[in-house]
Amino acid sequence: MQVLLEKHDQEFIRKKNRMLAFNSIQHHHPISRTDIAKLSGMSAATVGRVVADLIELGLVKETDQISGGVGRKATMLDLDLESIMTVGIEVDRNLTKAALVDLSGRIIAEKQQVVDQNGKQLDVLIDLIVHMVTEMAAEQGIPLSKFVGAGVGLPGIVDPDQGMVVFSAQLGWRNISFVKMLEAKLNMPVVLDNDLKVKALGESSFHSLDGIPAESITALVSIGSGLGTALIMDQKIYRGSRNIAGEIGHSIIDPNGKLCECGKRGCLQTYITDLALLQEANQIREVRSLQELFQYMEQGEPWARSIIDRACSYIAITINNVVCAYNPNHIILTGKFIEDHPEMFEAVKLKLQEFVGEHFSGSFEMFRSKLGERSVMIGAAKLVLQQQIDYGLVHK
Ligand SMILES: [Zn+2]
Numbered sequence: 001m002q003v004l005l006e007k008h009d010q011e012f013i014r015k016k017n018r019m020l021a022f023n024s025i026q027h028h029h030p031i032s033r034t035d036i037a038k039l040s041g042m043s044a045a046t047v048g049r050v051v052a053d054l055i056e057l058g059l060v061k062e063t064d065q066i067s068g069g070v071g072r073k074a075t076m077l078d079l080d081l082e083s084i085m086t087v088g089i090e091v092d093r094n095l096t097k098a099a100l101v102d103l104s105g106r107i108i109a110e111k112q113q114v115v116d117q118n119g120k121q122l123d124v125l126i127d128l129i130v131h132m133v134t135e136m137a138a139e140q141g142i143p144l145s146k147f148v149g150a151g152v153g154l155p156g157i158v159d160p161d162q163g164m165v166v167f168s169a170q171l172g173w174r175n176i177s178f179v180k181m182l183e184a185k186l187n188m189p190v191v192l193d194n195d196l197k198v199k200a201l202g203e204s205s206f207h208s209l210d211g212i213p214a215e216s217i218t219a220l221v222s223i224g225s226g227l228g229t230a231l232i233m234d235q236k237i238y239r240g241s242r243n244i245a246g247e248i249g250h251s252i253i254d255p256n257g258k259l260c261e262c263g264k265r266g267c268l269q270t271y272i273t274d275l276a277l278l279q280e281a282n283q284i285r286e287v288r289s290l291q292e293l294f295q296y297m298e299q300g301e302p303w304a305r306s307i308i309d310r311a312c313s314y315i316a317i318t319i320n321n322v323v324c325a326y327n328p329n330h331i332i333l334t335g336k337f338i339e340d341h342p343e344m345f346e347a348v349k350l351k352l353q354e355f356v357g358e359h360f361s362g363s364f365e366m367f368r369s370k371l372g373e374r375s376v377m378i379g380a381a382k383l384v385l386q387q388q389i390d391y392g393l394v395h396k
Contacts, residue, residue, distance in 0.1 A: 088381030101381035151380030202379025316351035
């Protein structure tokens with residue numbers, strides 16, 4: 001038993017180190033082995049081993065030697081951009097997006113299409129995705145054999161091991177074998193996860209540009225039509241036992257509060273989502289969109305200011321709760337509420353002084369999204385790459 005455990009640990013650490021080295025190369029290419037060791041804190045021997053893995057996987061190649069500062073020559077490592085491609089897909093209630101993403105995380109081509117899901121048009125959606133991907137690949141002259149897989153991010157509770165959408169209120173789906181259906185027509189491996197979880201994965205890898213914090217914990221907090229969080233630990237999505245870790249929108253803050261779509265009362269999201277804010281606004285006058293509510297605030301309407309101010313308080317409370325539960329060093333604040341109204345980022349930051357305890361307040365840095373509306377596609381593609389780096393060697 002002990003031996004098995006140790007073996008498992010070794011494999012786990014090697015996978016982690018492989019990803020760490022890959023991230024260093026992805027963000028700093030071309031880079032020498034010595035600099036990877038410096039950036040990541042790994043020993044020279046470990047870097048040597050995991051870089052060999054990455055070269056064997058065909059993801060990384062050695063390039064010309066360049067002179068180091070003291071006259072020594074170092075062999076540089078670069079991404080083998082021609083070797084493989086990935087696909088990133090986002091399925092949302094009204095819009096489906098797909099992108100071809102290269103090894104550096106760059107989008108080569110993207111397409112989007114309005115599709116009203118409504119729980120009925122699953123076949124149409126699958127055909128549409130296949131069409132978008134094959135058309136983009138043809139336009140770019142990239143053979144489909146180069147694609148190692150497609151990652152899909154969508155709202156709802158997802159079982160990534162089974163490739164199932166367990167439940168999605170937004171899409172109107174329950175127990176859908178999405179991966180099986182898409183793989184049958186797309187002819188490449190498909191990985192599936194919750195949209196916020198892949199978004200966090202995409203964002204966290206692009207927030208580590210100035211260094212590779214191996215042990216960092218990144219929490220993504222998203223406010224829009226729903227409220228959710230996602231956590232990245234050791235560069236991996238933290239899932240909990242059933243992949244529902246982070247569903248903080250349904251944490252109860254008032255047992256006598258408003259009724260939530262989940263059937264319980266006083267869930268945190270009943271205070272902050274678009275719908276909750278609009279319902280409150282409509283008690284004063286007719287307001288049809290969040291945009292309109294912000295306009296009223298800008299015109300100096302005190303009731304509009306009060307609603308938005310309170311929303312910022314609840315976002316700060318959410319952040320405080322996330323900090324208490326997970327002690328992240330990075331928090332990425334995202335979602336339509338923040339992205340469409342960037343001034344709200346600063347408003348929430350001010351509120352943190354009030355709602356985050358003094359011993360916790362210096363423990364994290366808060367950022368905006370860097371990838372914006374492309375973050376789910378880029379994160380989903382990253383998930384494919386992670387699988388390739390973790391398991392690709394096994395299949396060789
Ligand atoms: Zn709820």
